[in-house]
């Protein structure tokens with residue numbers, strides 16, 4: 001049996017951030033990081049865009065390399081199969097037993113697949129699944145992409161030489177992050193790009209949207225980093241059809257023409273070579289749920305309190321596996337994203353070390369404001385606070401400024417105070433918006449001037 005004061009399970013961003021945090025706060029205490037994956041994910045190149053909004057790269061590296069400057073951290077490549085929380089023991093698939101003083105579960109989540117046993121259905125989660133997607137795509141004529149979040153949006157945008165049928169349950173594309181106006185803005189941008197573009201185009205995409213009778217062709221830009229170095233190309237010509245307001249009701253066996261068919265709730269039947277299921281994730285709570293940790297009904301995550309403690313003694317959780325169950329700050333909510341995995345992992349480290357020393361601590365400032373920066377359709381997208389009016393029960397006003405193809409700025413106000421913002425393009429407004437959400441200044445005197453491009457509104461707040 002091996003033993004350590006602190007044990008962390010998971011080599012993703014949450015687990016690595018947690019182990020790094022413990023190594024920093026308690027360099028004399030032994031730490032074991034157990035990861036089922038041979039490489040672990042490391043956050044590098046952090047750029048702070050504002051006080052609370054940061055951008056960073058994520059690299060996969062061998063565990064030993066990531067922790068070479070932390071001699072108290074040992075990385076074990078194995079899978080945890082059993083938890084005995086009464087004796088503070090973990091059993092690994094190799095049969096080894098690890099005893100912990102305090103444990104943090106950072107086992108992430110896996111894609112929720114529409115037909116998990118069907119060999120033609122693929123979920124995208126890690127590097128291996130991207131490589132598998134690339135391999136299968138290269139011999140595909142038509143792919144059905146199911147889901148409307150960031151991954152589905154990126155796949156549709158980045159994949160070329162293949163017919164795509166994009167099945168979304170909402171009325172507009174990319175609904176996890178943007179409202180119908182912004183979705184329309186992206187289509188406008190695609191059209192404009194095509195019209196403006198007189199340079200040779202690397203990739204062409206044809207959108208034919210059902211119910212809307214819109215049909216455009218466009219050149220597309222590079223997308224987010226995770227597939228930047230992967231050529232995602234099929235066997236056919238580009239053509240994207242969006243099937244809105246519907247879901248996959250059945251997956252049927254193929255015939256001579258197509259290997260597999262999907263039946264949609266709108267009655268259509270679509271043959272294809274491959275189905276990519278990007279319909280959300282399922283937290284990896286086994287074997288901790290079986291050992292008695294409470295699981296959230298809503299999202300299947302391990303319930304954690306404000307200090308990232310699960311309902312079992314000495315066991316914490318962070319990242320995609322956990323479900324935040326505390327009295328949340330008005331402008332923060334959980335979304336399973338890299339930034340939150342990092343914040344939670346680092347903060348869980350603090351909670352574990354301070355609890356171990358019986359020292360009091362306060363919740364991290366990162367949980368005061370939801371922030372996310374990403375790229376959609378090649379454009380910078382910053383989301384702040386209640387960017388989609390979340391929790392406001394439709395009781396809010398919207399201020400909107402849009403310059404076709406360049407920027408889309410949406411501010412959400414309640415009682416004259418800023419609650420959230422969607423900033424697409426190089427708006428340079430993130431700092432101002434972040435401050436206005438945090439300080440809840442009454443903006444009524446500014447009225448619509450708040451977004452008047454001829455007035456430098458930031459002067460007022462300096």
Ligand code: FAD
Nearest residue numbers: 010011012013014036037080107108125319320336337338
């Ligand atoms: P994970 O990264 O899933 O790590 C879990 C770790 O636990 C793994 O090392 C796994 O091997 C290990 N593990 C699991 N079970 C066990 C066990 N029993 N024993 C031992 N080890 C175990 N977020 C963004 O913010 N921006 C993006 O652009 C973005 N793009 C994404 C694109 C894709 C394709 C995907 C799938 C996700 C994307 N996300 C994005 C979400 C983001 O990747 C996750 O929120 C984040 O990586 C979660 O980190 P984690 O450490 O909680 O979990």
